[in-house]
Amino acid sequence: MAVKETIEAKQQIASPQLTGAEIREKIRLFPWWTVGLIGVFVLTAHLILTRPSYQDAFNFIRAGVGVTVQTTLVAYGIALVLGLFTGLGRISHNIVIQNLGTLYVELIRGIPMLVLIFFIAFVGVPAGVGLLNQIGEWFSQIGLQLIAQPLIQLENSSVPMTTRAIIALSVTYGAFQAEIFRAGIQSIGRGQMEAARAQGMTYWQAMRFIILPQAIRNVLPALGNDFVSMLKDSSLVSVLAVRDITQIAKLYAGRSFQYQEAYVTLAVLYLMMTVVLSALVKWIERRVRQDERNA
Amino acid sequence: MNATHEMIQVINLRKKFGRLVALDGVNLTVRRGQVIVIIGPSGSGKSTLLRCINHLETPTEGEIWIERQKITGNQRQLNAIRSQIGMVFQHFNLYPHLTVLENVTLAQRIVRKIPKSQAEAIAMHHLERVGIADKARFYPAQLSGGQQQRVAIARALAQDPKIMLFDEPTSALDPEMIKEVLDVMLNLAEEGITMVVVTHEMGFARAAADEVIFMDYGKIIERATPEVFFSQPAHERSRAFLSQILSH
Numbered sequence: 001m002a003v004k005e006t007i008e009a010k011q012q013i014a015s016p017q018l019t020g021a022e023i024r025e026k027i028r029l030f031p032w033w034t035v036g037l038i039g040v041f042v043l044t045a046h047l048i049l050t051r052p053s054y055q056d057a058f059n060f061i062r063a064g065v066g067v068t069v070q071t072t073l074v075a076y077g078i079a080l081v082l083g084l085f086t087g088l089g090r091i092s093h094n095i096v097i098q099n100l101g102t103l104y105v106e107l108i109r110g111i112p113m114l115v116l117i118f119f120i121a122f123v124g125v126p127a128g129v130g131l132l133n134q135i136g137e138w139f140s141q142i143g144l145q146l147i148a149q150p151l152i153q154l155e156n157s158s159v160p161m162t163t164r165a166i167i168a169l170s171v172t173y174g175a176f177q178a179e180i181f182r183a184g185i186q187s188i189g190r191g192q193m194e195a196a197r198a199q200g201m202t203y204w205q206a207m208r209f210i211i212l213p214q215a216i217r218n219v220l221p222a223l224g225n226d227f228v229s230m231l232k233d234s235s236l237v238s239v240l241a242v243r244d245i246t247q248i249a250k251l252y253a254g255r256s257f258q259y260q261e262a263y264v265t266l267a268v269l270y271l272m273m274t275v276v277l278s279a280l281v282k283w284i285e286r287r288v289r290q291d292e293r294n295a
Numbered sequence: 296m297n298a299t300h301e302m303i304q305v306i307n308l309r310k311k312f313g314r315l316v317a318l319d320g321v322n323l324t325v326r327r328g329q330v331i332v333i334i335g336p337s338g339s340g341k342s343t344l345l346r347c348i349n350h351l352e353t354p355t356e357g358e359i360w361i362e363r364q365k366i367t368g369n370q371r372q373l374n375a376i377r378s379q380i381g382m383v384f385q386h387f388n389l390y391p392h393l394t395v396l397e398n399v400t401l402a403q404r405i406v407r408k409i410p411k412s413q414a415e416a417i418a419m420h421h422l423e424r425v426g427i428a429d430k431a432r433f434y435p436a437q438l439s440g441g442q443q444q445r446v447a448i449a450r451a452l453a454q455d456p457k458i459m460l461f462d463e464p465t466s467a468l469d470p471e472m473i474k475e476v477l478d479v480m481l482n483l484a485e486e487g488i489t490m491v492v493v494t495h496e497m498g499f500a501r502a503a504a505d506e507v508i509f510m511d512y513g514k515i516i517e518r519a520t521p522e523v524f525f526s527q528p529a530h531e532r533s534r535a536f537l538s539q540i541l542s543h
């Protein structure tokens with residue numbers, strides 16, 4: 001940041017003629033890695049346009065982008081809500097809620113994500129369905145058939161793998177985001193809550209109008225980075241045979257024996273999505289910082 | 296027992312933080328319209344007393360009454376009572392994500408359910424009162440410390456409080472900004488607002504206080520009019536504190 005500013009300042013005073021030192025400095029600071037990145041994209045585009053085997057692979061695998069993006073978006077949305085409430089729970093004065101929140105976060109953090117996905121899909125979801133059946137029975141006993149019937153009729157085998165994948169990803173990332181929200185809330189000085197309470201606001205009014213707006217602004221970049229991570233980690237749900245791009249690439253490779261084409265295409269597709277998203281996150285981050293400076 | 300002219304009544308208040316006794320049996324009565332200045336060395340419990348009065352700290356023992364309402368052990372009424380007590384902090388504690396105008400209207404709107412246009416009119420009135428109406432659309436970070444503290448005072452006044460509490464409102468300010476805040480406070484004192492002020496500004500105490508309270512080790516050591524307190528303090532510790540504070 002500081003380096004960039006001094007350079008900009010120099011440019012304003014300097015004549016159009018650059019000195020040798022200035023040119024060297026410019027060369028040193030130029031983001032050459034982006035050239036490499038663009039090179040990768042251009043090369044892949046070239047392969048796809050000129051070689052039929054790459055073209056076939058690309059056209060086949062491309063069909064999974066929708067599932068990958070959709071799974072990520074839905075799971076991310078649920079994880080946000082889960083994370084916000086768990087984060088609030090972890091700073092709650094109610095020790096039961098606080099400990100439940102901490103237990104959830106620690107359980108998730110202690111298990112590899114791949115294992116979690118298997119676990120949630122094949123243990124968690126069946127257990128959840130069983131619990132809902134039980135609740136249905138209970139509603140039925142107290143005569144609330146309208147609520148009871150759909151719950152009782154719920155079957156484990158009828159829960160699609162895509163749903164299990166989304167549940168697994170959101171439960172996992174909910175724990176990560178809980179930590180982000182908690183840190184964000186705790187980064188706001190104690191004086192803010194005190195000022196709000198001193199004005200007669202309730203705890204929740206103070207959270208909603210004073211603490212969270214500031215906290216969320218502070219954690220926007222972290223939340224954005226989590227979205228990029230989640231997009232990448234969504235490839236793990238291919239183990240549930242969800243037809244995301246990873247699964248489709250695997251199928252294509254296995255069927256056509258064109259492993260190179262399949263996995264080059266797959267890798268570059270992820271790279272393209274994450275590069276675009278990372279740029280978006282950086283842009284948001286800059287906006288937030290600018291706002292702060294103007295404010 | 297609570298005659299109508301008693302605005303704040305603190306009865307045998309004790310506050311412990313773990314094993315540390317911050318307040319050790321404080322009794323205090325503040326009548327309507329009185330201006331009380333609290334002084335005392337660092338750590339003597341001045342802030343804690345102020346923060347117990349609006350229940351930002353929960354007293355360990357004792358009772359606090361605001362007008363005829365008991366505030367201790369009265370969770371249900373707590374927010375309603377607090378909304379009638381304005382508090383001004385050393386570090387302003389303005390809401391940085393809101394404009395000056397929003398800072399002053401927010402609590403009116405969500406605590407007292409005043410419609411937006413009316414809340415804004417009230418806010419502008421108080422911002423004019425503290426001489427900062429022209430900055431209504433600015434954000435706190437765009438204002439000087441003195442200006443921010445005046446906004447904080449306007450924010451508290453907009454609650455239409457029965458009592459104003461000030462905790463070292465000028466301690467975080469550069470010297471050239473102290474006067475603008477003290478002038479606002481002097482005006483409020485003249486208007487007859489009940490005020491409890493923790494401050495080291497002895498000039499303000501002389502000019503505005505009905506009574507000065509000297510605290511040490513969590514106790515009220517001395518309570519007197521400023522004339523008496525500054526010319527002939529009754530206690531050895533008050534004298535020592537005064538000589539220390541007036542010597543620089």
Ligand SMILES: Nc1ncnc2c1ncn2[C@@H]1O[C@H](COP(=O)(O)OP(=O)(O)OP(=O)(O)O)[C@@H](O)[C@H]1O
Nearest residue numbers: 312315316317335336337338339340341342343344
């Ligand atoms: N939240 C807290 N937790 C633990 N100890 C505290 C807390 N708040 C205050 N104390 C302690 O209580 C005592 C009284 O503190 P208080 O802030 O009321 O003093 P003060 O008179 O306002 O001092 P100062 O002039 O430095 O502001 C001090 O010893 C302080 O360290």
Ligand SMILES: [Mg+2]
Nearest residue numbers: 341342343462
């Ligand atoms: Mg203090």
